[in-house]
Amino acid sequence: MQGIVFDIHKFAIHDGPGIRTTVFLKGCPLRCIWCHNPESQERAPEIFFIPEKCIGCGWCFSVCPNHCHVARETAHEFHRENCIRCGRCTERCYAEALELVGSAMTPEAVMEEVLKDRIFYETSQGGMTISGGEPMMQFDFTLDLARRAKAAGIHVCLDTCGEAPYEQYETIRPFVDLFLYDVKATDPEIHRRLTGVSNERIRENLRRLDRSGAKTILRCPLVPGVNDDDAHLLGIAALADSLENVQEITLHPYHPLGIDKCARLGKQPRLDDKNFATEDDVARWLKIIQAHCSVKTVRS
Amino acid sequence: MNNNNSNHDNNTVSALKAIGEVFAAGYYENENAGNFQRCVRGLIRSLESVPVAQYQPGWKLYPAGEFNLWNPGYDAAVCFHYAFGLEVDSARLRRKAAEVHGENSFRWRLVDQAATELAFLRESDIPPQFGLGGRAYTHGVIHYERLLHEGLTGVLERVERLHDRNPEFYGALRELLEAMCAYVRRCVESIRPDAPPELIAALEQVPLHPARNFYEAILAYNFFWYFDSCDSGGRVDAVLAPYAGDGTPEAEQQALFQEFWHNFDLNNGWHVILDSAQKTCIPAIRAQRPYRRPNSGILIDENTPDEVWEAIFDNWNAGNPSPSLYARNNYRRELECATGIGGDDAETFCFGGCTELMIQGKSNTKSIEAGIHLLRILEDTGLDYPDYETFYTVFLRNIQTQIDLMTEGVRRNHEASALYLPQPIRTLFVDDCIERGLDFEAGGARYNTSVINVVGLTDTINSLYAIRAAFRGELSVSVPGLAAALANDFEGAEMLRRELLALPKYGNDIPEVDQPGREFARQISEKIRKASLPGRPFLPAVILFITYEWLGWTIGATADGRRAGAALTDSFGATQGSDLSGPTALLKSASALNPAEFPGTPVLNVRLNRELLATPEARKRLKALLTSYFQMGGLQLQVTVANEEILRRACEEPEKYPELIVRIGGYSEYFKNLSPELRREVARRTIHNF
Numbered sequence: 005m006q007g008i009v010f011d012i013h014k015f016a017i018h019d020g021p022g023i024r025t026t027v028f029l030k031g032c033p034l035r036c037i038w039c040h041n042p043e044s045q046e047r048a049p050e051i052f053f054i055p056e057k058c059i060g061c062g063w064c065f066s067v068c069p070n071h072c073h074v075a076r077e078t079a080h081e082f083h084r085e086n087c088i089r090c091g092r093c094t095e096r097c098y099a100e101a102l103e104l105v106g107s108a109m110t111p112e113a114v115m116e117e118v119l120k121d122r123i124f125y126e127t128s129q130g131g132m133t134i135s136g137g138e139p140m141m142q143f144d145f146t147l148d149l150a151r152r153a154k155a156a157g158i159h160v161c162l163d164t165c166g167e168a169p170y171e172q173y174e175t176i177r178p179f180v181d182l183f184l185y186d187v188k189a190t191d192p193e194i195h196r197r198l199t200g201v202s203n204e205r206i207r208e209n210l211r212r213l214d215r216s217g218a219k220t221i222l223r224c225p226l227v228p229g230v231n232d233d234d235a236h237l238l239g240i241a242a243l244a245d246s247l248e249n250v251q252e253i254t255l256h257p258y259h260p261l262g263i264d265k266c267a268r269l270g271k272q273p274r275l276d277d278k279n280f281a282t283e284d285d286v287a288r289w290l291k292i293i294q295a296h297c298s299v300k301t302v303r304s
Numbered sequence: 305m306n307n308n309n310s311n312h313d314n315n316t317v318s319a320l321k322a323i324g325e326v327f328a329a330g331y332y333e334n335e336n337a338g339n340f341q342r343c344v345r346g347l348i349r350s351l352e353s354v355p356v357a358q359y360q361p362g363w364k365l366y367p368a369g370e371f372n373l374w375n376p377g378y379d380a381a382v383c384f385h386y387a388f389g390l391e392v393d394s395a396r397l398r399r400k401a402a403e404v405h406g407e408n409s410f411r412w413r414l415v416d417q418a419a420t421e422l423a424f425l426r427e428s429d430i431p432p433q434f435g436l437g438g439r440a441y442t443h444g445v446i447h448y449e450r451l452l453h454e455g456l457t458g459v460l461e462r463v464e465r466l467h468d469r470n471p472e473f474y475g476a477l478r479e480l481l482e483a484m485c486a487y488v489r490r491c492v493e494s495i496r497p498d499a500p501p502e503l504i505a506a507l508e509q510v511p512l513h514p515a516r517n518f519y520e521a522i523l524a525y526n527f528f529w530y531f532d533s534c535d536s537g538g539r540v541d542a543v544l545a546p547y548a549g550d551g552t553p554e555a556e557q558q559a560l561f562q563e564f565w566h567n568f569d570l571n572n573g574w575h576v577i578l579d580s581a582q583k584t585c586i587p588a589i590r591a592q593r594p595y596r597r598p599n600s601g602i603l604i605d606e607n608t609p610d611e612v613w614e615a616i617f618d619n620w621n622a623g624n625p626s627p628s629l630y631a632r633n634n635y636r637r638e639l640e641c642a643t644g645i646g647g648d649d650a651e652t653f654c655f656g657g658c659t660e661l662m663i664q665g666k667s668n669t670k671s672i673e674a675g676i677h678l679l680r681i682l683e684d685t686g687l688d689y690p691d692y693e694t695f696y697t698v699f700l701r702n703i704q705t706q707i708d709l710m711t712e713g714v715r716r717n718h719e720a721s722a723l724y725l726p727q728p729i730r731t732l733f734v735d736d737c738i739e740r741g742l743d744f745e746a747g748g749a750r751y752n753t754s755v756i757n758v759v760g761l762t763d764t765i766n767s768l769y770a771i772r773a774a775f776r777g778e779l780s781v782s783v784p785g786l787a788a789a790l791a792n793d794f795e796g797a798e799m800l801r802r803e804l805l806a807l808p809k810y811g812n813d814i815p816e817v818d819q820p821g822r823e824f825a826r827q828i829s830e831k832i833r834k835a836s837l838p839g840r841p842f843l844p845a846v847i848l849f850i851t852y853e854w855l856g857w858t859i860g861a862t863a864d865g866r867r868a869g870a871a872l873t874d875s876f877g878a879t880q881g882s883d884l885s886g887p888t889a890l891l892k893s894a895s896a897l898n899p900a901e902f903p904g905t906p907v908l909n910v911r912l913n914r915e916l917l918a919t920p921e922a923r924k925r926l927k928a929l930l931t932s933y934f935q936m937g938g939l940q941l942q943v944t945v946a947n948e949e950i951l952r953r954a955c956e957e958p959e960k961y962p963e964l965i966v967r968i969g970g971y972s973e974y975f976k977n978l979s980p981e982l983r984r985e986v987a988r989r990t991i992h993n994f
Contacts, residue, residue, distance in 0.1 A: 014813075015886035015929070017916075023888065023925055061799055098802030120813050121888045123935060128928030 007145030008047060010106040010137075012117050015124075018304050020161035020182060020221070022130025025118045027149065029134065030106045031141035033167045035200040036188065037274040038227045040262040044137035049089045049106035052268040053082045057101035064093035064102060084270050105269075111148045119156060131159025133184070140168035143176075150179035163223070165199075166206035173213055182251070183220045185210055189231050190239025198231060207243075214247040221251050222299075227258040228285050230275070237289060241297035253301040255289055257281035316418055319411040323400040326353045327374075328382040328418060339425075340726040340743055344476040347384055347728055348483040350374055356487075357530070359495040359503075364519070365526045365563040366495070366503060370570040373530050382422055386535045387441050389725035389745065392426045394419035425724040430674050430713035434706075436855065437757045437847060438672025440717050443574060443656030445538035446733035447665025451528050452521050452543065455513040456485050462738055470741050477738070480728055484531065485512055521547035522560045526567060532729060537568070537576035537598060538654040538664040541584040548584050557584060561591035568597040575599045575655045578627055580608040589615040592626050596965050596974055599658060601940065602627040603635075604931070613927055620945040621917040624965055628659075628942040631934035635661070638903040638939065642833070643753060643841045658849055659905045659940065660755045666735045668749035671904070672845070674710050675757030678764040678828070679859045679872065681706055687787040692775035696768075704831055711835040711842075714754060718837070722746040752840045755904035756832050759855055761846050761897075762810045762873045765821035766864035766882075770804050772820075774863070779803065790861045793868040805865035810897075811878025813889035818896035829901035845904030846876050853982050871985050875907035880988045887912070887929060895936035908933075909942045917945065951975075951987040958983060 008030040016026040031047035032039075043050055058080045064073040070086040073093060080101075091104035118132050125131045132153045139146040139162060146162070153160045162176065163184040188203070189195035195203035214220065224240055226232045244250045258281045266273040286303050293301045313321065313329075320329035330349030331342045354376050357367030367373070375383035375391070381400060385391040401415035430439050451459070460481045467474040492507045499507075502519075509516065510524035511531075521544050529537060540561075548557060567573065576598040578585040585602060589612075592600055602616060616627060639653050640646045645663060652664040660671035681702050689695040727744040731737040737748030773779050774786045781789065781800055789797040808814045810821055829844045836842040848855065856872040864879065873879045876894055883890045887910060899906035916926045930941055944966045954961040954975050964975040966986055975983065 013886075015888045017922070017925055023928060059798075063799075096803070098799065098806050120892060123932050124888050124929060127932045127935065128925050130925075130928075 005145060005148060006108040006110055007114070007142045007149075008049065008106045009109045009114060010043060010049075012114065014121055016133060019133040019135060019163060020131070020184060021159075022128035023121070023124040024130045024133050024161070025121050026133040026135050026163075027114055027118065029136045029139045029142050029146065032136055032138040032165070033141060033201065034138065034165050035274070036225070037198055038225065038230065038258055038262065038277075039274075040259060040265075041137070042262055042266050042269055042271060042273075043105045047141065049091060049104055050269055051082075051084070051087060051089060051091070051094065052103040052105055052265075053270065054101050054103075054268055055080055055082075057099050059099045059101075061099065063096045067092045067095075082270070111145065111152060114149060115152050115156070118153065118158070122156075122158070125158060129159070131161065131181070133161040133163055135163035135184075138165050138167065140164055140172055143168070143172050147172075147176050147179070150176055154179045166203075166209045167201055168209070170205075170209050170212055173209055173218075174216070177213065177216060177218055181219065183213060183218055184223050184254075185213075185220045187222045187224045187240055187243065190236045190243070194231070194236075210243075211247070214249050217249060219249050219251055220247070222253045223256060223304075224253060225256045225258065226281065226285075226289055227275070227277070228279070228281050229277075230258075232285065232289060234292060237292045238296055241293045241295075244299040245297045250299050253293060253297075253299050254304050255286065255293075255301065256304045257286050315411070316414045319401070319405065319414040320418060322411070323397075323404045323415065325380055325382055325397065325400070325415075326350050327380060327384065328397070328422060331382075331422070332418060338472065339724060340728065341472060341476045343384075343389070343726045344480050344728045346382075347374075347480055350383065351483040351487045354487070356491040356494040359499045361498070363563055364503065364560060365523060365567065366491075366499070366507065367527065367530050368563065368567060371530065372533065372571070374533055384533065384729065386444060386533045386727075386730070388426060389721070389727045390422070390426055392419075392422045394423040397422070427720075428713075429716035429720055431709065433680075434674040434676065434710040434713060436672070436675030436677055436759045437849065438670075438755075439674060440670055440714075440721070441657075441672055442668065442727075443536055443660060443662075443671045444532075444667070444669065444730055444734065445536050445654050445656055445662060445664045446528065446532050446730060447735055448525055448528060448538060448540075449543045449652075450665060450735070451511070451733060452515045452524050452547075455511055455515075455524070456481055456488070457512050458514065459732055459738070460485070463732075466738065466741065473741055477728065477732060481732065488512055488527070515547060517550040518544065518547040518552040518557065519560065522564060526564055528733070529567075529573070530571075532733065534568070534571040534573045536574040536654075536656040537564075538656075539579060539652065540564070540576045541582045541588045542579040545579075545582045545584045554587050558587035558591045561588045562594075565592050565595045565598060569595040573597050574657050575601070575659060577630065577654045578602040580604055580612045585612060586615050589619060589627060593619055593622050593624050595624075598626070600627040601630045601655060601659065603632040604629050604934065605632045606931075613923070617917050617923050617926070620912075620943055621914060623945065625942065625944050628940060629930060629934075630655075630940045631938060634900070634934060634937060634939050635903075638900045641900070642843055642903045643751065645751060649750070655905075658847060659907060659942075660845065660847075661843060661903055661905060662753070663751050665733070666749065667751040667753060668730075668734070668744055669751075669753045669755060670714075671755040672757050672847070673754035673842075674714055675759055676703065676706050676710060676832075677759045677855065677859075678703070679760035679767075679856075679862060682760075682764055682767060682862070683860055687771065687774075687783050687790075689783075692772050695771065695775070700827060703828065707831050707835050710756075711837070715837055718745075718840070747839070754837075754840055754842050755845045756835075756842045757848075757904075758828055758832070758844055758846050758902065759848060760859075760872050761825060761828070762821075762876065763862060763864060763866065763879060765810050765817065765824060765897075766807075766879060767862045768820065768824065769809075769817050770807050770863035770865075773807065786863060790863065793861045801865050801867075804863060805882075807864075809864070809879060809882040811883030811890045811893045812885040813892040813896075815896075818893050821893075822896050822898055825897045825901050843904030844902045845906065846902045847905050847907045848872060848875050849907075853979065853985070871981070874909055876902075877907075877909050880985055888932075891929070891933040891936070891938070895933060895938055898937065899939045900937055903939065906939055907942060908938070908940065909944060911944045911946065914945050955980075955983050955987045 011028040013026045016024045019026045072083045074081045094102045094104040161182045162180045165186045192202045260278045263273045316332040317329045326349045327346035330346035360368040381393040381396040397419040401412045405411035463477045510520045511527040515521040654664045662669035685699045730744040742748035794801040832844040860868045958976040
């Protein structure tokens with residue numbers, strides 16, 4: 005078995021309790037307009053290209069089987085339309101202008117990396133977080149990782165958008181200590197507009213997981229002027245209070261780093277807002293939610 | 305000993321006196337006395353002539369402020385200094401003589417002769433290529449605990465009891481102690497009209513007599529520290545803790561510590577080690593916040609209370625990297641393993657200088673005695689071999705040759721020091737010099753150790769990885785091709801340099817790099833330990849403080865992708881900018897190299913983003929991160945807290961960030977004081993956040 009992994013991040017401190025290693029899997033059923041990890045959306049590997057870093061060494065021109073890399077006067081052009089994503093051009097790009105995002109890994113290889121930091125999980129009550137993309141898109145692989153981690157005595161968090169068949173959540177639930185569950189909009193139509201899918205199944209999955217006793221942290225990406233209206237903030241508060249096993253609400257203020265990454269992928273960002281959420285925004289969000297629900301609410 | 309108090313100075317003495325060289329004049333009073341007695345005479349004449357330390361209005365400690373008791377105003381070309389026993393600037397001595405006596409005059413010739421003779425005392429037998437971070441340098445920690453208990457008069461009593469065993473030796477010490485007592489009394493009389501009565505009352509008790517309360521104890525500590533020419537303070541809070549039971553409020557303790565640390569800062573004082581098991585450590589930590597010095601550390605173990613952690617984190621959060629962390633239990637274990645020192649004495653280990661291991665009040669630790677430059681040996685070994693194994697065997701053999709040469713120099717230097725460079729002050733203040741009747745440099749100290757520095761350890765480990773890859777045909781060039789590129793400093797081979805830079809590097813928890821590195825580190829450590837002199841264990845160390853800039857100047861390009869003349873890696877750390885896998889990976893790599901192989905001091909600097917200190921949860925995580933390193937056998941961690949943006953801006957306009965303090969090697973320095981090159985290097989070192 006192999007999964008498509010695009011990053012294994014050590015000392016992750018924003019993806020659950022303690023010191024963690026986060027495994028990022030490629031592929032996502034949602035297309036959130038603010039997505040900060042656009043390289044995670046497609047399941048297949050992709051190529052990051054940063055023209056400013058190119059030093060014109062010519063390696064990629066010579067190895068690309070489809071001649072996607074072309075020198076046009078002094079500029080290096082990358083014709084993605086013919087790219088088969090073999091990644092050969094990235095192998096010797098020491099200038100780091102070309103980078104392969106995502107590679108096939110076995111669960112054994114992933115766990116070998118994850119287990120390197122076991123001592124830090126033990127001292128900090130941390131563990132492994134499986135994230136993405138949407139890890140449920142590679143369900144068999146995700147399940148295998150969670151099983152292996154549990155068998156090794158490692159705390160497991162699953163970071164999910166909730167858009168998957170409930171049976172899969174039911175299957176993986178015994179191997180997950182804590183679900184980091186996204187709440188992106190309260191109104192189903194707005195949710196569809198912002199992410200491409202309605203939130204009906206997502207909400208239903210959350211309620212069923214909660215009833216089954218699964219512990220969750222609600223993760224709420226908030227973008228000023230997009231989904232930080234009072235109705236949604238109150239909706240988050242009401243949702244949290246209506247559930248039994250929510251440990252915490254974490255607010256994730258918008259940052260524009262996804263725009264840069266879109267450029268590297270040759271894609272157009274869907275939300276071209278280069279402003280970070282301000283401290284005032286965050287303070288307002290916290291105040292409203294904290295006033296209307298009893299669940300601990302923090303910023304990321 | 306001839307006291308030579310006659311009214312007639314000999315010609316050399318009067319020539320030296322006329323140019324204000326009181327120590328040297330004292331040294332020449334009786335040329336037929338032993339060298340120890342002559343140095344004592346120099347010290348006594350220094351004490352007789354030194355002006356009293358000025359009372360600083362508002363200060364509770366005395367002396368206070370910048371004050372070199374043995375060379376006030378730094379006017380003397382010859383004086384006592386803790387590092388070598390003697391400081392001798394013979395060129396300056398001749399210059400002064402020329403100004404006053406006229407060049408080639410009779411009196412000039414006398415001074416010229418004295419300059420030659422005094423300079424000879426200071427000549428080192430350790431070849432200069434082994435002077436890496438120190439060349440027979442001595443940091444030390446005198447026996448503050450005992451001194452507070454018995455005062456100068458108590459030391460005098462011990463000396464007098466033993467007098468008849470060796471009247472020359474003990475007679476000299478008695479005279480020296482009497483001169484010290486006389487100096488203290490002179491000071492008290494001089495400042496009596498201006499100083500508050502509490503200070504005068506306390507100075508009438510200490511440092512002459514035993515301290516009776518916290519104030520007298522810290523006052524005495526401070527005074528003895530000035531007598532020792534402002535070196536390291538050792539276990540300040542632990543020694544003072546028993547006196548803190550007198551009801552001195554914590555705020556008052558903090559104010560006194562603050563004055564003491566201020567004195568450290570102004571006089572370039574060195575290390576102190578706090579003890580997290582002592583309540584007094586908290587005011588001591590808080591008091592440090594505005595000051596670069598001392599280089600303070602704190603002993604940590606699993607029982608360290610949360611409030612101590614909070615005090616440490618508060619300092620870091622305020623931008624001060626002190627105190628750094630020392631693993632008490634690991635150090636105790638490794639000390640015993642490396643030196644055989646156990647029992648109660650092992651409980652009082654402390655650190656001198658930047659951060660070199662020693663025993664409080666009982667050791668003569670040469671820190672740093674000498675070192676070997678691995679990259680220089682690697683460069684000299686070359687790559688002209690049929691295979692990697694042959695290359696590696698020759699490299700190790702060459703390292704052994706250099707260690708042997710260094711050791712012979714160290715041995716000869718100790719013989720010379722015992723003869724020519726006595727340390728009467730430390731003979732009085734370090735066990736068991738008085739009881740043994742031996743000078744500090746002649747075997748008087750209970751323990752004698754030498755810290756031996758290993759330069760370029762992690763650079764070499766990265767280079768060896770690349771060289772192995774070349775021999776195995778895994779690079780785009782052959783071994784001769786690599787050798788040629790290195791010889792030409794990668795001229796026309798930029799792609800090869802990038803290829804080398806992209807190879808796996810130490811600091812990223814990559815077993816293929818770290819495991820051979822561990823074996824290499826073990827071999828180096830073993831070679832150094834085996835070279836130990838009888839009764840003087842060698843303690844291998846890896847410490848490159850400010851020297852790491854110039855130690856790279858003469859080293860050609862290296863196989864890890866480093867350009868000729870570029871800076872080396874800071875101590876046990878990863879090469880600047882190469883540890884890209886986060887702090888857990890760096891700590892894993894460092895522990896993989898086994899810091900215990902370098903108990904002299906294995907300095908590891910980690911640079912942390914302030915975000916890691918922002919919330920209680922973040923601090924819990926940070927504590928877990930750091931203590932994990934100690935669980936894996938780490939000995940010490942030095943921490944710099946800064947955010948990348950500030951460092952970048954401070955590089956451009958350092959004068960706008962006068963308060964920014966960073967850790968380099970084992971000590972703290974104001975960022976603005978660094979050279980532009982070093983500032984850039986420090987800013988380049990990866991900052992670990994998330």
